[in-house]
Structure formats: structure tokens, C-alpha cells
Amino acid sequence: MLRHGLIASALVVGLGIIQQAKAQNSVYMPAILELSGTGAVSGTNFRDGMILAVEEINAKGGFLGKKIEMPLLDTQSEAGIARLQVQKVLDNKPYVILGPVFSGSVLTSMVLAQQAEIPQLVGGEAAAITQRNNPYVFRTSFGQQFSMPKIANYVRDGIKAKSVALIWVNNDFGKGGRDNFTKEMNSRNIKIVADVSTEAGQADFSADVVKVKAANADAVFVYLNEEESARFLREARKQGLNVPLIGETTLLGQKVIDLAQGAANGVKGHVGLTVDAPIPAVQQFAERFKKRFNYVCDHNGIKGYTGIYFIKAVTEKIGKFDSKAFAEAAHGITVSPKDEPNILMEATWDKNGDINRESFLGEVVDGKQKIVEVLPKLGVK
Amino acid sequence: MSAVLQVSNLRKSFGGITAVNDVSFEVEEGEILGIIGPNGSGKSTLFNCVLGQLLPTSGEVRIEGKPVTGMRPCDLNQLGVSRTFQLLQIFPQLSVRDNLVLAGQEHQGTMFSRLVGRSDAGLTGAAEQMISFFRLSHLADDQAGSLSYGQQKLLDAAMAFMAGPRLVLLDEPAGGVNLTMLAHLRERLETYQRERKATFVVIEHQMEFVMALCTRVLVLAEGRIIAEGKPADVRRDPAVIAAYLGH
Amino acid sequence: MNRLAAAAIVVATAFAIVVPFFLKPFGIYLLSLWAVLTIAAIGLNLTLGYAGQVSLAQGAFIGIGAYTTALLTQAGVPYALAFVAAGALSFAIGWLLGYPALRVQHHYLAFVTLAFTTLVFLVLRNEEWLTGGIYGISGIMRPVFFGWSTAKPLDFYFLCLGVLIALSLATWWMVRSPWGRAFVALRENPVRALSLGLDTRRYTLMVFAIGSSLGGLSGALFAPLVQFLEPASFGLNRSFDLLLMVIVGGSGYFFGPFVGALVSVLLPEWTRIAEGYYLLVYAALVMVLMPLCPAGVIGLLERVLKALNRRPGTAASARVVEQ
């Protein structure tokens, strides 16, 4: 309850009683994230990644001589509140808006940022985000319309599956993945023999495993949040489900591996961003992150971290703090570790604001994620 | 002309126990019928059956010849039957005046007119009369809950009269009321009955009260009528004495 | 006391009209939200505060109203019609939801309505063909009346305020009409009410239906305000929140919902100093405040005023007592 907590944010500000004091030599980049509610895990990871980057940058005196001022605003994982937060920070003329992560929240709030001509750096992965020709929205990770084809190809060529069972979590993340995956399967005429929806926070997966088992498909595509993935994997092992389990970062992440306590072994899939990537820069980052927040960061941590450095790179390129110029310059830009080491991996942003990077095919081998293949950037469309 | 209230072969049993056993009686217009009997003799059950609060197992109830067995209390009330309760039943948070207006409003106009019409449903006058009739004028604006027990009893009765009913069933009106207040209540009831030609049925323990008030008395024991007649006669009836002593 | 109340109303209304001119879009947005939620809270206060029928479904009715409006307007139906439809549909569903109240009371009723709310959420989420499912409905336009576009925050705020005032007056009329007295009777003593010729059955269904329709009408404004609907915004939390508004404002007091909605919107803001821990502080504050004024803010005020000059409460300001 008490959800209007944040809705109320700065009614006072609205009333003009308190004006947010903006230090002269700082640049205002508010972060609007899922800090409580169902998205808290993603939100806090994303936040900590950004905090780490901001601390590093400010320690070196900021960029273009300005330090980053990054107030954190909670969306409570609700789109309505996310929209309010964006509306709120827009009253203070931000340079760039960071977040949110939940696609639903992004889709509602990005219109406002667009009207105000303020760039927005989002964590959402729903395909729709970059399909509304909004020149001010930029991703920090693959949209599902990029990651799903990669998985689909793997299912077809790697596993050589003729039929798949599909288990997904019924929120906007899971539903989006499920819809895109289904599309890709149909286009490769691979049959979907089971389509199982699960609840966020579900604990008992026996019914779902029974269904998947009964479908006896050549492969199972698992698209759940980390904890649910872990619970599913345990149940799957328990009932001796022995077909290849394919997934995304949320199935192969180190956290899932730890939580699943052994049940994750043999799981395969596509990983957009992972701290286990065979790239020194990434692993050093993972070290720093662990040291600073003492937990293993997931892909959202990397998204937040690299996102900040993306902004730094673009800004230094245009040489001024100008939101419009930023948006123009950021389209089609390629940031490579040569110029900005902390971008970790070379990345390109296309005309829609979609990001394009190398990604990986991974497999869990005795309790560790092993990268079996590096997938090159997609040909820039 | 037919009786105002006509009860024939009324029977109510809960599981094994038969609380009211084949009771029949009639009440003529303008009568004040008293129903007495030891505790658990089925007086209140009888009342609740007559008033539709309970559905009788068998038997029939007629109001002015019209069968009303099992009719909902509110519909019965619309036919001009109203009641008071053994345990106080008022609306403590409402003012005394609002209690009375409420008691009358459902007899004014239609559901719709009650929404769009005057907020007092044109009953302020009637309410004031009733209030002063029961000598509660000084309390008209007080919350009913703040009244003394006796005053609440008066209010309870006043509410029963508010809609000008033809038949009023009073369930132990004297219960827990001190003697002065009791005399006052009785005098008011008699006056009202005389003025309005109303018909009363009174359940009461308080013998004196019944003897003084009622024109006819009916004695209930173990769910059956064991005696009936003028107060004085009933009082001397050995069966009655037995019933009370035996109890 | 009444003169005092009148004065307060005048001042408050003046504020509601003048203040937004000095606000930035966000402030105006919040005031609009306050107005919209107040309408729903007034409905709940009618069902819960006056008639004593516990309901945890008001949030669901905002959803029903909002989705009805969004779907109809996007199908080309004029907003005014959609607005009416939202109210009517909620009225009908509310009437049906009233039937359980004829059988069970108090906490059981709360459980039934709680279940109802969750069921509505599931339908909104799962029936994608109709409601857009988990993705929700976006791009909801703000209405235009005879050339007056409410697209701008200020215009839309005055639409909300106008509707709020109109509905408040209607409700005010109803609670001081015999109906209002009948509703209080349902709460205070249904048995006696029945014996006084009150058709408690009809009044119960009626109060549920009316309360719900106010929820629906609030939803009809909620949709164009947020311009995006997702099932999650109409889950249990919303209903709990409205319950909080009614209780904190003062259950059974006409102006309770106005204050309650304001508090529920402002309180977290006061805890803002606590930075990341604001929700923590907020929850703590609620737990501390509840015992201090269980009769809500207005209840507290009334006690104070009573202490000053002894005057009894009337039907319009009678408050719930759970026996």
C-alpha cells in the first residue's frame, strides 16, 4: 500500500516551496529506478553500477569540469509512478535522465522526456521501446528483438531442436521475451509444444515442470527472473527433466548458479552482458563492484556502469552539456575501450537508440558459467 | 370486521426443542393484549415469528385478514405493524430527532423521492410532536447514545409509533426501567393508544405493569397458551400460578 | 462549528483554484491526482464510512472505470459518453458485489472484496485481446470539450477539480437526504432499521453500487491523467491505499476523504529527508499515527472542537464504531 509514496514526490517541489539546489559546477543527471517492489533486484543492481561509475568519474573531477549530481528516485516498480518521477525531474531541466529498467515504466515515461527533448538512458529490453521513433531514448542492453534471434539461431543450429517448450514469467519482461521468442520460432518453423506462464515470486514449480515434461520437446526455453529460474532448475532436476534448458542472462547468471545449488549445471544460452565474459576489463569491473557493494553484480550492474561512461564519451565528443546535441551525436556513435576503457566492450548505438555489442553463448559447467562462443556484433541495420 | 392480528396454529421448533407449540390467538382493533409467561416460555420466539424475524415451522399469521407468514419485517412494517425490542435498539450515533425521522421516513414517498426530496422527508414536525409527546424535547439534538437507559426506552417506543402504526408489538417495555419512568411510560402508552385507536400486543414480565395496562392477557408456558382472559381472572388461574411457581 | 466548516470549505476551494497557477507541471499533476483519488475515496467512505460495509475493492473499480474509458475513447466514443459508461458499468458490478454483503459482514466481506480485487487484476492482465494484458494501454488522449482541449496540465486539472466538486455536491446532497440517514442506519443497527420499514437489502446493494460507481468515475479521470494503464496499478495496493485515505482522513466524516487523500499524497513527501529510507519512515509514521488518531484527522478535529463548544455530531458527521 502507501504506493503514492513517490507519487507525492516533491509535491512540495511542485508547490515551489523547496527548489532543488543545483550546484553550479555539477551536471544534473537524475536516476529513476525500481528501488522497491518487484523490480528492486534489477533496480538496485543498475543503481549500484551507476554509483560506481559516478564515484570514479567524480573522483577524477568529473567530466568537462563538472561533477555528476545523480539523485535517486524510486518508481516502486510501477509505471505510473515512474512517469511521475520523470515529470518531476523534467521540472529541473536535467542533462540526461537515467532509467527506468522496467519496460512498462520506460514506455510510459519516454514520451515526456521526448517532449522535453531530454535524452533518456533506459534499462528496458522490450522491443517496442526503440520502435516508436523516439530520438531521445537509448538502451543500455540488447532489446529482445536483438537477443531473441541469437537464441533462436542457437536453438535451431546449436541444439537442432524441432520443437521447444516455453516457460516464462508473467510480467512485462517475461511476456515480452516470450512474444519475441515465439515470433522467432515461428519464422524458423520450430514448433512450440508447451507455453507455460508462471507468476513472479512463484515458489512451487512442480506443476510447470510436469507440463514441460509432458510436452517432451527437444529443448526448453526458460525466461524467468533469477530466483524463479533457480527454483525452476531445482524442480526440473528433481523431476529428472533431461532436455537441454536454454535461456538468457537470467538463467545463466552467476547468481542463478549459486541459488540453484548445482541444479544449473548443463544449462546453455545466450548472454548479453555477463561478469564472466572472457574480457579482462569486465572482470576487473566485477572485482571493483564486488569490493564496493560486496555482492556479485548481474547484467543490470554492467548496464548501469557502462551507461554512465557512454554519456561521458558522448559528452566529451560534443564538448558541451547540451541535451539536444547529445541526442544527435549519440545516434550511430561507436564507443570503444580504446578511447573509453570503462565502456568495457565496444558498443554502437544505432539510429533508433538500440545498442549493439558482442554477446556470448554460455554454458554452466560444474557451478561456473563458461563462455563457449563469442557472437560478433550484428551487422548494423 | 376481521381481527387486526390473527395467529393460527403457529409452531416454531429449533432442532428438537419446540419453542412455540401450536399457538393460536386473535387481537381485535383497539385492544391491548398482554402476553406473559415464565422465562423460556417462548414469548420472544412467538414475537419474532409474528414479525418475520424468524420463519415459523408451521402455522399462519394474518394482519387484517391478509396472510403475512414469513414476510420480511420491513414489508410488515409498511403494512402498519411496528415493534420495540427487549434489548435496546436505537441508533446511538444519530441525534434523537434523526432517530425519529429515520423511523418515519420509509413511509414517505418513494425510494426516489427520498433521494431528491427534502432531507427530513417532511417529518420534522411529526418528529417534534413525538419528541414532546414523550417529553424528550430538551434532548432533541443530543446523540441518542448519550441518553439515559429510561430515556432510550422512551425513544425506542417513540420510534415504534413514528409511522402511526395500526398494530404495535412491545417486547418487555418495562424491562430495566425505574418505577417513576415506568409510570410515565405506561401513561404515555395508554394516552397514545386512546388517541390513535392503535392496537398493542405487550410481552412483559412486570406483572403490575401488564395488569394495569392490558385489557386482556394471554399466558404462555412451554410454548403453549395455558390461560387467557381478563387480567384479574388470569391472575387467579391456578394453572398460571402453578406455571410461575413451578418455574 | 458549521460556520467554521463553511469558512474552511471556502478557503480550501479558493486554494484549489488559485494554487495551481503557481505550480510547475509536476505539482499540477499531483493536485490532479489528488482530485481523482479523492473521488474514489469519497465512494469508499460512502460504503465503508457511512454504511459500514467493509470493501477492499475500490481500487479494482478505479481500474474498471479507467479501462472502460480508455477502450471506449480509443474506439472513437466521445469522452463524455465513456465517462458515463465507466460510472454505469462500475455501478452494475458494484451492485452485484453487494450481494455477498447481504450474507456476510465485517472481515468476511473484506475477504470477499479482497478476492474480487485480485480476480479483476488477473483478468486485466490475462485478457490481452481486450485490455492489452501486461503491456497495458498507452497513448490515451485527454478529452476535448467544444474546442476546449484539456491536453495541458492546468486545463486537465480544472476538469478533475470540476468533476470532483460536482460529485462532492451530489454526494453531500445524498448523505443529508433520507438515504444518508438510511445508510448510517445500516451501519448502526440493521435489525432495528429493518423493523422500521427500511428495505436494508435494497439500501445495502444501493450503497455498494453508488460507492463503486464513484470509483469508476474516478477511474474515468485516472485514464486520461496518467495516459497509460497497466493492471498493476489497480491491484490490492491501490485498494489498501484508498482504505488508508478513508481511515486516516476520518471514516464516516464527509470531508475525511479529501484530507485522507491529501495525507496519503503528502506524508511520504515529508519523510523525504530520510532519502532512500523514506518508505521505511513512512510505514513507521503510519503505525505511529494510527493509534494517535484512529478516528482520523477530521475525527481529531471534531474532538478538539467539541472540547471547545459542546455540540453533538449529526448524521453527516457520525463516525464508524466497530462494536
Next chain:
Amino acid sequence: MVHFFQLLLSGLATGAIYALVAVGFSLLWQTSQTINFAQGEFVMLPAFFVLMAMNAGAPLWLACLIAIALSILLLGVVFKFVIVDPMLRHGVLPLVISTIALALFMKEAVKDFYSSQAQPFPALVAEGDVNLLGAVVSAQSLVVLAVAIVTVVGLNLLLNKTRLGRSMQATAQNPTLARILGIPVRRMVLYTFLVNAVLVAIASILISPIYLAKFTNGETLGLAAFVAAIIGGFNQVRGAVLGGVIVGILDNLSAAYLSSQYRAAFPLLILIVVILLRPQGLFGRAQERTV
């Protein structure tokens, strides 16, 4: 058929968890008219007591004891005297608000001061699965089931065979009468709060290896237990247990055979039907006190 049996078995295991939570829930309701909307969070929290104790170096068994002690103190004593008692005389609703706020408070506290990430939790029994006529169930689930049964049987013995228990029941059913009979009602009420605290602690320790300790665990659990308690019968320990099992199994069967998207709906539909047709619950006694 094997599938069906599998579903039944897993449903039973999950149901046992709900049952543990539901029992305390209805105990509180009976003795103090407390509808504890924070019951789910009550189960979420003790797991973190255990983790904290273990981080401080305590062995598992000790950590569990500490956790139980802490929850008796915080979720029993403090909850009663600080949250419930001041609110009770104001009726059910304000208290409902308070417990809802409490739920939020506990969630936020764990998230802010421990972690927002799900934590692996040590299992009391060795990992391992048991195969019963083709259906597989993890040893943990069996333990949960066993403990649930033991607890409930024990509780029933306590309530029906001991003087203390009978006093508690008397208090639950008719405080006034109990007071007349010279039963120290207030102490009895306190006991039920302590019993609840112990139950949730046990539940927490049992399920966290399966659920993983996370601040949001209470949300789903609380609602399920709540539904279970009402379906089974709000005024009966036995009722709450059977209710829990019914919900657990029903959830599995409906997810597998009816609709996984609406799996959450079926228990609720049952709830509505039960309340309307048999308010005292499937296994409840008819004479239920109203608020």
C-alpha cells in the same frame, strides 16, 4: 497418473508450508481479532535473523535458536504490545492499516539493511530427493510436511489436552466467559502471540532453503496462508491446516490442468464460494464470533 500423483505430492508439500503460516494467522484472529496482514513478512524475517547470526559466526543450530528467540521477542511480544494493543479498542480496520504498514516496514528494513538480493539458505536436512511410486519429492519438502504435521498435532494436544490450552481456547471462543471462569485472559492472548511467533520462525527456517531468503517472500506467502486460513475455517487449527493443503494442491492442479495464467484465481474463487455458503469455513465450527 504419475503426473497427477506428483502434483498431489508437491501440492501437499507446499500446502504444509501454507498450513504452518495459516495456523498462527487464525490463532491471532481468534484470540485478539487481529487480521495480521503482515503474517507473510513474519515468515520472511526470521530467515534473515538466522543469516545474520551465521554471519556473526554462529553454527546453524544455534542461529536457528537465536532466530526463534528473536522472533518471539519482536514478532510476539513487541508486535502485541506496540502495534496490536494500542489499536485493538479502535476496531479491526485501523489495526488492518497498521499491519499493512508493518508489512511494508519489514520488507523495506530487510531490503535496506540486509540485501535486496535473494540469499541462499542452508538446509536443515541434506539435499536429496525421495521417489514415491514414480513421483519425486525433495527430502526438504518431506521434512516440512513432517514438521507441519508434528507442530499441528502438538498444537492440538496443547489446545485440547492441557489446562493451558483449554484456557487459551476458552479465551478464543468467549473472552468474557473465560474471564468469569477466572482465566487470565490477557496472558492467554499473549501466549497465542508467542505461539504464532514460534510457528512463523519454524516456517521461515523450513521454507527458506526452498524459497531462498528474500525480502519479497512474504507477499505471495501471506496471501496464500490467508486464503488457506479462511477456506479451512478461521476458528479451527485443524481447519487452517486442511485449508493450507487444499490451497497447495488446488494451485498445482489448476496450474497443470486448467490455466497457468489464472492459477492464482482458483483458490480465490473457492474462498468466495466458501465464505458465501459456509462462512465458518469447510472445517470450522458453526458458532463463529463476529467482530
